Amino acid sequence: MRGTATRVASPAQWPGEPRRRATIRDVALRAEVSLGTVSNVLNRPELVAPETRQRVLDAISDTGFVRSSAAHQLRAGKSRSIGVVILDVANPFFTELVRGIEHTMVEHGYALVLCSTDESASREQRYLRMLEEHRVEGVLATPAERDLTPFVALAERGVTKVLLDRPAPAGRLCAVTVDDARGGELAAAHLFGLGHRRIAFVNGPATIRQCADRRRGARRAARRAGLDAGDAIWEVLVPSLTAEQGEAASARVLEREPRPTAVMCANDLLALGVLKGVVARGLRVPEDLALIGYDDVAFSSMLSPALTSVRQPKFELGATAAGLLLEELSGSPHEHRQVVFAPELEVRASTTGAGRPVGQSAPPSAAAPSG
Amino acid sequence: MRGTATRVASPAQWPGEPRRRATIRDVALRAEVSLGTVSNVLNRPELVAPETRQRVLDAISDTGFVRSSAAHQLRAGKSRSIGVVILDVANPFFTELVRGIEHTMVEHGYALVLCSTDESASREQRYLRMLEEHRVEGVLATPAERDLTPFVALAERGVTKVLLDRPAPAGRLCAVTVDDARGGELAAAHLFGLGHRRIAFVNGPATIRQCADRRRGARRAARRAGLDAGDAIWEVLVPSLTAEQGEAASARVLEREPRPTAVMCANDLLALGVLKGVVARGLRVPEDLALIGYDDVAFSSMLSPALTSVRQPKFELGATAAGLLLEELSGSPHEHRQVVFAPELEVRASTTGAGRPVGQSAPPSAAAPSG
DNA sequence: GTGAAAGCGCTAACAT
DNA sequence: ATGTTAGCGCTTTCAC
Numbered sequence: 212m213r214g215t216a217t218r219v220a221s222p223a224q225w226p227g228e229p230r231r232r233a234t235i236r237d238v239a240l241r242a243e244v245s246l247g248t249v250s251n252v253l254n255r256p257e258l259v260a261p262e263t264r265q266r267v268l269d270a271i272s273d274t275g276f277v278r279s280s281a282a283h284q285l286r287a288g289k290s291r292s293i294g295v296v297i298l299d300v301a302n303p304f305f306t307e308l309v310r311g312i313e314h315t316m317v318e319h320g321y322a323l324v325l326c327s328t329d330e331s332a333s334r335e336q337r338y339l340r341m342l343e344e345h346r347v348e349g350v351l352a353t354p355a356e357r358d359l360t361p362f363v364a365l366a367e368r369g370v371t372k373v374l375l376d377r378p379a380p381a382g383r384l385c386a387v388t389v390d391d392a393r394g395g396e397l398a399a400a401h402l403f404g405l406g407h408r409r410i411a412f413v414n415g416p417a418t419i420r421q422c423a424d425r426r427r428g429a430r431r432a433a434r435r436a437g438l439d440a441g442d443a444i445w446e447v448l449v450p451s452l453t454a455e456q457g458e459a460a461s462a463r464v465l466e467r468e469p470r471p472t473a474v475m476c477a478n479d480l481l482a483l484g485v486l487k488g489v490v491a492r493g494l495r496v497p498e499d500l501a502l503i504g505y506d507d508v509a510f511s512s513m514l515s516p517a518l519t520s521v522r523q524p525k526f527e528l529g530a531t532a533a534g535l536l537l538e539e540l541s542g543s544p545h546e547h548r549q550v551v552f553a554p555e556l557e558v559r560a561s562t563t564g565a566g567r568p569v570g571q572s573a574p575p576s577a578a579a580p581s582g
Numbered sequence: 583m584r585g586t587a588t589r590v591a592s593p594a595q596w597p598g599e600p601r602r603r604a605t606i607r608d609v610a611l612r613a614e615v616s617l618g619t620v621s622n623v624l625n626r627p628e629l630v631a632p633e634t635r636q637r638v639l640d641a642i643s644d645t646g647f648v649r650s651s652a653a654h655q656l657r658a659g660k661s662r663s664i665g666v667v668i669l670d671v672a673n674p675f676f677t678e679l680v681r682g683i684e685h686t687m688v689e690h691g692y693a694l695v696l697c698s699t700d701e702s703a704s705r706e707q708r709y710l711r712m713l714e715e716h717r718v719e720g721v722l723a724t725p726a727e728r729d730l731t732p733f734v735a736l737a738e739r740g741v742t743k744v745l746l747d748r749p750a751p752a753g754r755l756c757a758v759t760v761d762d763a764r765g766g767e768l769a770a771a772h773l774f775g776l777g778h779r780r781i782a783f784v785n786g787p788a789t790i791r792q793c794a795d796r797r798r799g800a801r802r803a804a805r806r807a808g809l810d811a812g813d814a815i816w817e818v819l820v821p822s823l824t825a826e827q828g829e830a831a832s833a834r835v836l837e838r839e840p841r842p843t844a845v846m847c848a849n850d851l852l853a854l855g856v857l858k859g860v861v862a863r864g865l866r867v868p869e870d871l872a873l874i875g876y877d878d879v880a881f882s883s884m885l886s887p888a889l890t891s892v893r894q895p896k897f898e899l900g901a902t903a904a905g906l907l908l909e910e911l912s913g914s915p916h917e918h919r920q921v922v923f924a925p926e927l928e929v930r931a932s933t934t935g936a937g938r939p940v941g942q943s944a945p946p947s948a949a950a951p952s953g
Numbered sequence: 954g955t956g957a958a959a960g961c962g963c964t965a966a967c968a969t
Numbered sequence: 970a971t972g973t974t975a976g977c978g979c980t981t982t983c984a985c
Contacts, residue, residue: 232717232740234978245956250980260954275739280715281661282978284652285961300680301880306672313698322712325696327684341693344651346603368646369603454884483884490886509672510881513825513854515861605962616972621964631970653962656977 233274242270253278284346292322293536294342296335296352297375300327303508304525305353308375311529312351319537321348330355339365349536351375351529357418371539373532377420378549385539386549387532391421394521394554395428396435398503399444401519401556402473403436405563407501411464411471413447413457413481422477425505429475445471452477457484465492465500472501473562479504479511482518486561502561516560524552604645613641624649655717663693664907665713667706667723668746671698674879675896676724679746682900683722690908692719701726710736720907722746722900728789742910744903748791749920756910757920758903762792765892765925766799767806769874770815772890772927773844774807776934778872782835782842784818784828784852793848796876800846816842823848828855836863836871843871844933850875850882853889857932873932887931895923 235253239246244263251258252267259267270276284290295312297305305327313323324347326338335355339362342350349371354362359380366372366384374386402410412429415422430440447463449456457476461484464474474489476482482504489500496502496516504511507522531550539545606624610617615634622629623638630638641647655661666683668676676698684694695718697709706726710733713721720742725733730751737743737755745757773781783800786793801811818834820827828851835845835856845860847853853875860871867873867887875882878893902921910916 235980236978246979247957247981248955251955254980258954263954277711277714277739279656279717279978280712281652281655281717282961283715283980285650285656285963286978286980288961290652300671301674301677303672303674306677309671310698317708322695322716324693327681340648341651343648344654345693346650346652368648454881458884480881483881487884487886487888510825510851510854513829513858515858515886517858606964607962617963618965618973619971622971625964629970634970650962653977654964656979657962657964659977 232279233276235276235278237274238267238270238276241274242267290346290348291320292324292345292347294324294326294338294345294347294350294352296326296328296338296342296350298328298330298353298355300325304506304523307525308529308532311526311531312533313529314526315530315533315537328355332356336361343368343370348540349373351532351536353377357420371536373536373539375532376528379547382547385532385535385547387528387535387552388549389523389528389552389554391424391554392428392431394505394523395425396432397428397554397556398425398475398505398521399429399432400436401558401562402475402501402503403432403438403443405473405501407473408438408443409469409471409473410444411447411467411474412444412477413449413460413464413474413485414477415449415452425477449481452481454480454484454487457481457486458488459484461485461488461492465489465494470500473497473503474500475503477505479506479508479518479520482511482520482561483514486514486518497560497562497564504561507557512557512559514561516564519559519562520557522555522557524555528552603650604647606647606649608645609638609641609647612645613638661717661719662691663695663716663718665695665697665709665716665718665721665723667697667699667709667713667721669699669701669724669726671696675877675894678896679900679903682897682902683904684900685897686901686904686908699726703727707732714739714741719911720744722903722907724748728791742907744907744910746903747899750918753918756903756906756918758899758906758923759920760894760899760923760925762795762925763799763802765876765894766796767803768799768925768927769796769846769876769892770800770803771807772929772933773846773872773874774803774809774814776844776872778842778844779809779814780840780842780844781815782818782838782845783815783848784820784831784835784845784856785848786820786823796848820852823852825851825855825858828852828857829859830855832856832859832863836860836865841871844868844873845871846874848876850877850879850889850891853882853891853932854885857885857889868931868933868935875932878928883928883930885932887935890930890933891928893926893928895926899923 235249236246239249244267248259249267252264256264293316295309299305316323324342328335328338332355351373353375354377362372363383372384374384376388377386378388379386414426417423429444433440433443447460449460464471474485476485482502486496486502489496494500504518504520507520511518511520606620607617610620615638619630620638623635627635664687666680670676687694695713699706699709703726722744724746725748733743734754743755745755747759748757749759750757785797788794800815804811804814818831820831835842845856847856853873857867857873860867865871875889875891878891882889882891
């Protein structure tokens with residue numbers, strides 16, 4: 212007789228009991244079918260008779276059954292998850308990137324495990340280990356160190372990997388980057404085009420690839436403008452790319468004789484600090500000093516004056532990286548590729564004065580400062 | 583004979599072969615010990631003779647063995663991971679919170695699965711499902727909707743849970759919040775204390791609890807200052823808490839007759855927008871209009887003038903939530919608790935004019951505007 | 954269309 | 970100190 216359960220698969224548990232989670236077996240018992248049938252309802256419902264299927268579905272909701280992804284993964288061999296290793300969750304550049312990644316991965320049914328290393332190699336190490344234990348199918352990462360061996364090693368142990376914002380050793384890995392030299396060139400060329408001839412470049416250490424590349428681009432722009440890079444660009448080094456460092460650097464910039472007519476910063480945070488320092492000294496931007504940032508983070512357009520900046524396609528960067536990973540995971544014949552995005556110059560009032568504040572006519576374009 | 587392997591546990595796999603991952607069994611074969619011994623080396627090394635242990639360790643590194651957390655979890659019944667569900671990864675408030683959580687959880691050997699819902703109930707639903715499938719031991723979450731039933735349901739299915747920045751139904755769940763009414767009161771009281779009598783409050787919809795609470799606090803401050811809340815505080819409603827909305831609101835604020843002497847914003851982004859709009863119209867902050875934000879996000883102190891704001895202890899909020907979760911997970915007798923943090927007023931130049939720019943003497947405190 | 958059974962990689966209790 | 974063994978919850982042939 213159907214109605215007589217031989218074993219209790221009770222969803223209404225004994226109160227006080229630490230309630231065991233329902234398994235596929237409990238569902239089978241309650242629906243009075245076999246274990247395999249429940250699995251079929253879960254994975255290939257079309258194989259199961261509608262009536263049976265419904266009974267199983269009811270049993271599932273009655274018991275509050277939720278499949279165990281551990282058991283699933285163990286049996287099926289795939290975790291349907293990927294690891295994302297970034298340098299800093301608190302940095303808007305990376306969070307935009309993550310959104311891009313999430314957008315495409317979630318669509319394909321993958322879960323993201325996000326790891327923020329705070330640029331520490333040991334934290335990175337721990338996280339990579341954890342991701343490997345979780346058998347993530349792939350990893351998207353911005354390496355904390357120059358040395359890529361841990362990543363190449365991981366790749367050789369069979370974990371598919373795509374590098375973010377970091378070129379890979381040719382042919383060994385896929386990578387998605389932005390052309391930072393081009394970005395530096397865009398920024399500097401913009402300033403030279405406006406007539407500036409003495410530019411301060413507030414930059415981070417050359418050990419950071421992005422900083423080195425942007426510097427290279429800026430110097431290229433100088434040469435292309437027929438200038439001597441050493442004369443036209445005066446580099447002010449800061450240890451880290453923060454607003455505090457920018458403010459400190461502004462003092463050094465303004466003391467310099469002859470005073471630079473423009474400041475170019477390695478990122479928007481530095482520019483924010485410079486802006487604060489400059490304004491505090493009673494100088495006007497861009498009339499007394501033009502200012503340009505890098506990254507075009509969300510608040511840049513809202514500053515007064517709005518900050519000219521170089522935009523990186525952060526969301527697309529993430530989405531593309533995810534796409535490459537999916538391609539590689541799909542198993543279709545795959546050649547490691549590097550995708551390089553082009554940065555874009557976003558011109559605003561901090562260099563041209565041409566911002567158009569609401570309800571007030573735009574001031575005339577600032578005259579090019581005398582060389 | 584030891585040296586004669588009966589089966590190949592070769593780490594040097596056949597090239598072209600999709601290389602199977604080494605299992606504990608491969609390690610045992612290579613180290614010529616039993617499966618259980620390898621497990622012991624992994625989990626209770628003190629039980630294994632040093633010499634044997636070393637042989638196993640060598641075999642582990644030779645084979646590139648990495649334990650499968652799926653199998654581990656299946657057997658051991660614990661996933662050593664928790665889920666963190668936030669509204670928006672791109673919001674600095676949440677990323678600081680996450681850092682706080684990560685800080686304490688990683689110390690205790692837990693992995694974090696971060697989920698950003700973008701305030702969508704359906705995404706939240708999907709994520710909760712996924713977390714449950716992963717058998718996370720607990721969930722820290724900021725619910726996307728007012729309705730907490732999905733969370734309470736989850737809790738009743740045995741997943742430990744702590745609510746973030748959201749009070750819980752009494753005794754049903756743990757929760758960690760900041761006293762937003764108090765924060766609103768602090769901000770408004772500060773302005774009243776400076777002599778302001780006509781304050782514009784740029785606020786989001788009352789359906790957002792934080793907005794409603796901050797409003798309530800502001801009105802309480804008015805009453806405590808012996809003022810009529812309706813006269814002293816003029817609310818300007820915006821649909822979302824963004825800089826764009828702040829800029830738009832600034833126009834409305836300035837058109838009002840008599841013009842308010844101060845603006846209080848429901849968050850720093852709104853304040854940033856207001857600042858931009860106000861400056862664009864040629865008004866000075868705080869001389870013509872004082873401005874105060876909420877959240878004290880990173881860039882606020884770097885604005886010109888530096889923004890007075892109400893700080894929320896974001897990191898501690900996260901760390902405390904993680905602590906509550908750990909306590910509950912530890913199985914020790916536990917009563918659901920609500921921890922309420924006190925916000926703090928961070929006074930800067932945008933209300934007092936007393937900022938002290940580097941290398942320049944501080945201007946005298948702005949005189950209180952006439953009532 | 955449904956059920957029985959093998960086994961994914963690991964842990965822990967027990968035997969030696 | 971080391972080996973043997975029974976599952977954890979699930980998927981997936983393969984019979985029926």
